Amino acid sequence: MTLRNSDFDEIRVWDNENFVHPWEGMEHIGQNERTFTETADGIYVTTEAGKRLIDGPAGMWCVQIGYGNGEIADAMATQARDMAYFSPFNNANSVPARLAHEIAKRTPGDLNHVFFTTGGSTAVDTAIRFVHFRNNILGRPEKKIVISRQKAYHGSTFLAASVSGKERDKGWLDQAQGMSYFLPNVNPYIRPEGMSLQAFLDEKVADLENAILEIGADKVAAFIAEPILASGGVIVPPKGYHKRCLDICRKYDVLYISDEVVTGWGRLGHWFASEDVFDIVPDIITTAKGLTSGYVPMGACIISDALIDSVSGEKSQGATFSNGYTYSGHPVSAIAALKNIEIFEREGILEHVREVSPLFQERLTALGDFPIVGDTRGMGLVGCVECVVDSNSEDSLDLDKTVGARIDHHCQELGLILRPIINMCVFSPPLIINVSQINQMFDIMEKGIKLTTEDLAVKGLWSA
Ligand code: PLP
Numbered sequence: 001m002t003l004r005n006s007d008f009d010e011i012r013v014w015d016n017e018n019f020v021h022p023w024e025g026m027e028h029i030g031q032n033e034r035t036f037t038e039t040a041d042g043i044y045v046t047t048e049a050g051k052r053l054i055d056g057p058a059g060m061w062c063v064q065i066g067y068g069n070g071e072i073a074d075a076m077a078t079q080a081r082d083m084a085y086f087s088p089f090n091n092a093n094s095v096p097a098r099l100a101h102e103i104a105k106r107t108p109g110d111l112n113h114v115f116f117t118t119g120g121s122t123a124v125d126t127a128i129r130f131v132h133f134r135n136n137i138l139g140r141p142e143k144k145i146v147i148s149r150q151k152a153y154h155g156s157t158f159l160a161a162s163v164s165g166k167e168r169d170k171g172w173l174d175q176a177q178g179m180s181y182f183l184p185n186v187n188p189y190i191r192p193e194g195m196s197l198q199a200f201l202d203e204k205v206a207d208l209e210n211a212i213l214e215i216g217a218d219k220v221a222a223f224i225a226e227p228i229l230a231s232g233g234v235i236v237p238p239k240g241y242h243k244r245c246l247d248i249c250r251k252y253d254v255l256y257i258s259d260e261v262v263t264g265w266g267r268l269g270h271w272f273a274s275e276d277v278f279d280i281v282p283d284i285i286t287t288a289k290g291l292t293s294g295y296v297p298m299g300a301c302i303i304s305d306a307l308i309d310s311v312s313g314e315k316s317q318g319a320t321f322s323n324g325y326t327y328s329g330h331p332v333s334a335i336a337a338l339k340n341i342e343i344f345e346r347e348g349i350l351e352h353v354r355e356v357s358p359l360f361q362e363r364l365t366a367l368g369d370f371p372i373v374g375d376t377r378g379m380g381l382v383g384c385v386e387c388v389v390d391s392n393s394e395d396s397l398d399l400d401k402t403v404g405a406r407i408d409h410h411c412q413e414l415g416l417i418l419r420p421i422i423n424m425c426v427f428s429p430p431l432i433i434n435v436s437q438i439n440q441m442f443d444i445m446e447k448g449i450k451l452t453t454e455d456l457a458v459k460g461l462w463s464a
Contacts, residue, residue: 003038011036012034012036015034016029016032017030022156035048036048037053040055040067041067042068042430043055043058043066043429043430043437045067051415052415053412053415053416053417054416054417054429054441054444055067055429055430056411056416056427056428056441057418057419057427058428058430058431061262061267061290061382062288062289063293063430064266064432065430066293066430066431066432067430069293069295071339071343072293072336072339072340072343073295075335075336075339076296076332076336079095079331079332079335080332083095085330085331087326088116088324093331095334096116096330096331096334099329099337100329102338103300106341107271107272107302108274108281109304110305110306111302111303111304112305113302113303113305114300114302115130115303115323116298116299116325116329116330117288117300117325117328118297118298118299118325118328119155119288119298119299120261120287120289120299121157121160122155122157122160123286123301124154124159124160124259124261125155125159125160126286126323127222127224127257127284127303128159128160128224129323130303130321131221131255131257131284132144134307134310134311136319137311137316137317138311140218142219143218143219144179145180145181145219145220145221146163146179146220146224147183147212147222148164148165148181148183148223148225149165149184149186149225149229150165150166150167150185151166151185151229152165152225152229152232152259153230154224154259154286159176161173161175162180163179163224168422181220184204184207186204186229186238186241187235188200188236188238189375189377189386197238198238201237201238201239201240201241201244204238205241205244205245205248208249209248209251212252212254217254220252220254221254221255222254222256222257222284223245223249223255223256224257225242225256225258226259226263227259227273227278228268228273228379228382230262230426231426233386233421233424234378234382234426236377236378236379242279256284257283257284257285257286258272258280258282258285259285259286260274260285261288261299262428264285264291265289265290265293265340265344266290266344266350266353267353267428267431268379268380268381268382269350269357271350272285277380283304283306284303284304284307285301286299287299287300287302290340291337291340292337292340296330296332296333297327298330298337347432352431352432353381356433356434357380357381359438360378360380361379361383363438363442364376364377364383364385367385367442367445367446367449370446370449370450370453372388372389372403372449372456372462373449374386374387381428381431382426382427383427383428384425385407385424385445385449386423386424387403387404387423388423389403389423389456389462404418404420404421404422404424406456407425407445408448410447410448410451410452414444414447414448415440416444416445418445425445427441429441
């Protein structure tokens with residue numbers, strides 16, 4: 001349906017009065033001036049005003065193969081006509097069965113059992129529920145605590161939120177009591193002046209071991225970690241962190257859940273990053289987003305054969321894993337994921353990401369030359385610029401809260417959307433982005449940061 005510009009006056013009212021957006025700021029609910037993005041192609045989205053913008057965050061870290069892919073759209077349409085839905089509770093269907101097999105072929109180690117979910121939060125829920133379920137069967141119902149980390153984001157359902165460690169998100173919502181434990185921030189950027197990276201790494205690994213010892217290994221069920229903490233500000237722990245944490249987990253019989261909702265499906269140039277980038281084979285991987293390139297919702301909790309074997313057959317004591325969704329393995333989502341994988345392979349998307357990432361990271365690092373930029377960090381095709389308007393402040397939440405939004409605003413004027421988070425901007429463009437588009441993206445960011453610096457200087461919030 002083609003809408004006229006004037007139609008949006010009315011639609012904006014409906015959006016404000018009837019659509020409650022995620023992370024809705026209640027102070028301004030009903031008065032928002034959100035940009036409508038209405039069409040999209042490749043790495044670009046087009047707004048209601050006809051402005052074409054590079055989609056810096058690829059939607060929400062998910063549109064890997066880019067927008068407007070007719071092959072996926074056609075496959076979904078055909079599937080919807082042939083078999084729009086089947087009940088995964090009572091029947092099977094060839095499409096999700098094929099997809100589970102294709103996923104298992106790409107996961108590390110013996111992670112071959114795929115439980116389909118509706119997104120990342122439900123994948124994390126499923127992982128935690130399975131871990132608890134298993135310990136109930138194994139006769140150790142006390143072993144239930146999940147260790148997570150400050151700045152982690154694992155989702156928005158009650159369980160997934162209960163292991164999420166972003167301080168801002170906890171203020172007004174409840175979390176499950178006594179079920180989780182949070183380790184301190186693993187961001188090397190915040191380490192005390194003069195502390196070596198090695199000493200910081202040792203400290204972070206010790207944090208995990210000390211936590212297990214303090215709580216008691218008989219009470220700790222699992223450690224959950226994003227390989228790179230994405231929404232927490234693209235935090236890349238020191239090299240070797242995950243491997244050493246896995247060793248600690250093995251020492252104390254604690255399961256390792258690797259949350260690859262963002263890092264999976266090519267973001268770091270591999271199907272999954274756990275083994276290929278971070279050299280670990282976890283017990284469970286959770287994933288979503290890029291699995292279907294965001295064309296339709298789907299997630300997965302991928303469980304090792306060893307874990308399944310430990311509670312199956314006679315060992316199961318007749319138990320049922322009573323966890324599942326109406327849309328587990330939805331055939332339209334599953335066909336989109338299968339097509340997505342086919343396109344990744346045919347177009348050599350993983351190889352492409354590995355080829356262009358060095359340029360992306362080089363241009364990202366260069367942004368650190370701007371005086372208001374305190375840190376730049378990233379890996380593969382994901383990056384973050386963290387600004388330090390008040391370098392005397394120790395609490396990043398105290399920093400001028402609009403810096404990220406200001407940079408994003410200027411960049412949008414210049415043709416690029418970013419994702420502002422307090423004093424940071426994060427970005428993870430569609431994986432099909434080419435060299436000249438990467439350069440264009442960072443050229444715009446340079447201008448956006450320069451204009452923001454000028455704004456802040458005028459307002460007396462910054463002086464070089
Ligand atoms: N895990 C991680 C690492 C995420 O970044 C997210 C979402 O951004 C989730 C889980 C939750 O996924 P969803 O929003 O699909 O429920």
